[in-house]
Amino acid sequence: MSVLDRSAATLDQRVLLADGTPVDLRALGPGDAPALVRLHRELPERDRWLRFATVSSHGIEEYATATAGSGQVWGAFLGAELVGAVHVAPAPGPPEEAEVGVTVGHRVQAHGVGTALLERAVRESVRRGIRRWTAEVLVENGAMRRVFADLGLPVTHEREGPNLHVTIALPDPDDLAAGTAFAAAALARTAHAAHAGLGPVLRPRSVAVVGAGRRPGSVGRAVLDRIDAAGLAGRVHVVHPQAAQIAGHPTVASVDLLPEAPDLAVLATRPAALPELAEALGRRGARSLLVITSGLAAAGVDRALLDAVHRHGMRLVGPNCLGVVDTDPHVRLDATFAPGSAPAGPVGVVTQSGGVAIAVLEALRGLDLGVSSLVSIGDRYDVSSNDLLAWWSEDTATRVAVLHVESFGNPRAFARLARRVGARIPVLAVRAASSSVGARAAASHTAASATPAVRRDALYRQAGVQPVDDLGELAGALAALCWSAPVTGDRVAILGNAGGTNVLAADACVAAGLAVPPLSPATRERLDALLPTTAATAGPVDTTATVDAETFAACLAVLRAADEVDAVLTVVCPTALNDPGTGLGGALAAGDGHPVVAVALDQRRRVTALTDPGGTPRAASFAEPADAVRALAHLVRRGADTARDPGRPLAAAEYPVDVAAARAVVGAVLDRGGDWLDPGECAALLAAAGLELLPTRVAGTVEDAVVAAREVGGPVALKVVADGVLHKSERDGVALSVAGDDAVRRVVQGFAARFGDGWRGAVVQPMAPAGAEMLVGVAGDPDFGALVTAGVGGTGTDVADRRWHRLVPMSTTDLTELLDDLPLDRGIAARLVDRDRLGDVVARVARLAELLPQVAEMDLNPVVCTPDACRLVDARIRVAPVAGSRNA
Known part of the structure; x- marks a missing residue:
């Protein structure tokens, strides 16, 4: 099992504080008593007064020791240090009520430690059947009252002298992850914390590079050269044990000698050196690591690296990755070994494959688009697509997000974050590992369909993520989404100057689930006034090959205003007479109406921009009708996702369990x-x-089956009960419409003979x-x-x-x-x-x-x-x- 697999089971225990600092949450046991005693003893008098209504430390050791062994306390660890604890103890009243108390170390207060602990305690309490908490809080302890209020749960206060008796109603078990105020508040905090946690990665004030060689040719040197070429706004430091300078940068012999603690450290060294480097960087105060190196698991250093990262509260990108990019003009970070500089633009990219990242960069460069940010997460030990979704939810420079995800560490968090960012921008995902449809089939028919690909596609659909099947489709979808507005319906008008290509476009629309409706009499009348009598205006519209660009543009304006359609697909085939597509860019700039996707059959590039006379992209133009229709379908899907009512959770009152x-x-x-x-x-x-x-009786003997059939009355269904037999009909273990004692006896005796020692009886049911x-x-x-x-x-x-x-x-x-x-x-x-x-x-x-x-x-x-x-x-x-x- 890899580090990634081992850590996946505890992802819910590692959380980010409000400033992006990682902490680990876990239940405390008797062995944690000394740390819990230390946490309480080190509280300043003011904090001790607010927590216990006394400045005395008397009894703290006894309290902490007993609490640690109770199984009712959870702690927050910053590295190895316990920095906070929440205690949920049985209350004197009913069993569904508990008392809650929170302690947070003074130096980490106001960072979200208490909130993180309480969120974890809410889930644990609900799982244990607790329905409400009570707490005694001093009136003057406004910070604790705000923490309780910010949970998004119903809170009531009753004053008793200097104290407030606080009651917090916990959610029902089935509402814990649903669309409640608690879930919404937790998601907002998660997204904000993840965004803050990526700050050192994507907006570093200083970068240290470890592993850059004296001469070009190494991966580390390639990354350093790319950093220099991008013109990083922050400071760059280079670590090399022997060279005095590399690529014009003065070096230091070890990370301990760095002049400052770097926000981001890039590591491109042999695997065996990584744990010690990570430990040294953590001691130096580094906030994040970018590990380019591969082969950690084979070298047996994966666990040691991750332990060092956790111990020092750092974020980790990789290992085995291409690097990271942020093209913000105030940042200018390109820490990759891609073959060319990353172009700036509106697309955010996260990918597990460095090769896919390079392909996406090249595709965007070919479209004259670019990236706002790109993170190659590689083996995904820490930073994942979830972190990038959170980043993009608050990054206005990103207008489209692209994911290439081969596995999911926390699919449920992915769904929540994808829905959050999808409310603002489109999210595309390159489907990976779809061949897993051929994976192991489970024992029941229903489970046999639950392959990883099926689960992934269901996740994407419910999260509002648009999948693409190849990089060509991705390029087309990006072009359409960047240069056109979403389409508000699935009705497409086709406008072309050649009947045969119109047919190809119409067939592609039908295959993509889009409609090509007949045009209304009013629309046809306007088109007839523009076109020769030999034109076809019922839809698709065949203008004939003789129309000029001005006439074609006028027909486009008619269709863009038609109420019976939602989008227009133009298909132009230039002839020796004219090229009706030459005026389309200007026509789109001059008027409003339904979105347009274009096809130019003489176009050499698979997809490009249809520009106005000033060079501004107005629509995506494709060389093939099928590619254009796939891109148009993404515009339709985006329009549907934007308008989609997410609904409400299935109500417990309506469907009680x-x-x-x-x-x-x-x-x-x-x-x-x-x-x-x-x-x-x-x-x-x-x-x-x-x-x-359906009423079911299980008979253990032949005669019991006969008696059961008599009691049911009328023809019955008989089904074998036998060891290892799940699909009874496939094993000839079902008989229908069996009537009469002799017939029942004969069928059940046949079951017993056929299944031998594995036979356990028969199910008897009335016929449905x-x-x-x-x-x-x-x-x-x-x-x-x-x-x-x-x-x-x-x-x-x-x-x-x-x-x-x-x-x-x-x-x-x-x-x-x-x-x-x-x-x-x-x-x-x-x-x-x-x-x-x-x-x-x-x-x-x-x-x-x-x-x-x-x-x-x-x-x-x-x-x-x-x-x-x-x-x-x-x-x-x-x-x-x-x-x-x-x-x-």
Whole structure:
């Protein structure tokens, strides 16, 4: 397991303070008692008075020692130093109430330590069933009152002499990560802290380079040369053990001799030297490291490097990365070994691959665009795409964000931050590792669809991130998004001077999910007045090859004003007679209207700017209709994302879950190590979410099955219960419409003979009415969260493109969009599926999966839908321990 894998499990414990300083949060144990005693003893008298209403230190050692061993206190560590603690102790009153107290070391007060501790304690308290906190706070302790208020939770005060009795209502478990004031306040603090944490990386006042050679040819020297070429506004220091100067810079022999503590230290040395260098830089006061070097894990130094970074509270970019760029004219940082200087522009880039970073830079250079900031995160030991999303959410120089992410350290934080930055600017992501669709298939049909690529795409969709499949599509999307306004709908008018290319453009629009509607009589009348009688004006508009540039521009103005369309795609094929595209740039500059994307079939570059006579880009122009349509689809998607109502969390009142009952079922199964639930356990777990499985009886013998069938009455469904058999129909373990004692006996005896020693009995159910068969299920993931799947059930289950997915927590908009995706308006579903009833099943499954992360797989198939009900005929559910959960 790599350092990255080991640290991923504790990412929620490493947080950034308001000024971007990293601290580690963890539960304290008896071994931390001396540190806790020291924290309290070193409080100044004023701080001790505000915390304990006394200046005396008497009893502090006994209090701290007892507290450390209670399992009810969490600490904040700056490196190895305990700088704050929060104590949540049982209150004398009801069990759902606890007393809370916070202690923060004097030198780190007003940096967000108390808030970070309280946020962590809120989540731990809610997980333990605590519903409210109480605290005794001196009236004069305004700082502590502000900290409580800033949590975004309901706070009440009751004065009792010099004290305030404070009560804080904690959120419900299912509202903890939803759209509550607490979650919004926590997200805003996270984003601000991450932005501050990248300040030393992207806006360094001083940079130290370690590993630059005397002569060009080394990576370190290439980075130093690029820093010099960019003209860094800050100071540059070079460390070399022997040379007196390098590239005109005087050197120092070691980092201990640096004239100042650098904001950013660039390390391009052999792997074995990195831990000692990081330790020395940390002692010197360096705030961040950029590690270009690769091969740390192979050299066995990855853990030592990360330990040094954590010990000294530094940020780390890399290792194994290209470097960082910030083109702000007041910064001028280019600390990379890219082949050319990074062009300045409006695009922010974060990528795990140095090669992709170089390709993006070249693509932007070819478009006469550039980057506002670029960070190559490489092996992503610390700084990640989440940090860059937070940076861009507050960086007005960035107008489009580009991500290339091969893995996610904290997908849920990614989703929250992406939605935050996406509210301001478009976010594009180059899809990586899509071939993982061929990864291991899980045991149930639903989980088999939950590949990493499926989870990633669901994450992108719900976070408002627009994926692109290759660098060519990325360039086109960037050109369109930088040079055109978002499109407010999906209706496209096509204007061209050659019928055949118009057809190609129309086919591309349909393939991309865009509409090419017929034009209205009023629009056609205006076009007919401009064009020859041989022109086609119904849409797409074929002007004929004889029209001049002025006429073509006039037709464009007509379409840009048409109410029945939202965007215009122009397709121009120059002829010996004229080139109708020559006036398009001026026409776009002269008038307003719907956004335009252009195609010029004689264009040599794949994508370029359509400029006005003054050289200002007015639209993106493509050499191929298909490329233009893909870019236009991104404008449409941006318009939809901008207008999208995020909805509200699925309400507990509308979709209640009996969490205690559900946990009882899950806990019993986990007590035996976690496994597939038996039919009775499935029914009980679903019932806790308000879902009723078709009446189910489990018979352990042939004659028990006969008796059960008599009690059910009428024809019954019989399903085998046998070791290792999950998909019963695939193993010939299902018989339908079985009527009469002899028939039941014959089927069950056949089951027993066929499955031999693994046979455990038979499930007996009444026959469900005929209906449309759908599937609803869950595939759990401790990092991404559960993936909810819905689609066509029964024999259509294994058709991958007939399943649709959303991650929890789901909002009302996520639910609506998932139902919109399903083919409910076609075939038998159009007659038999009640959308609201199916939505109720999906919503309850989503809430159950959100509240019980131990649900590893769930497959409700088929869900038989009729106009009056959605009946759950069969269920397969598996639970597994989850680290940090109550039933872990």
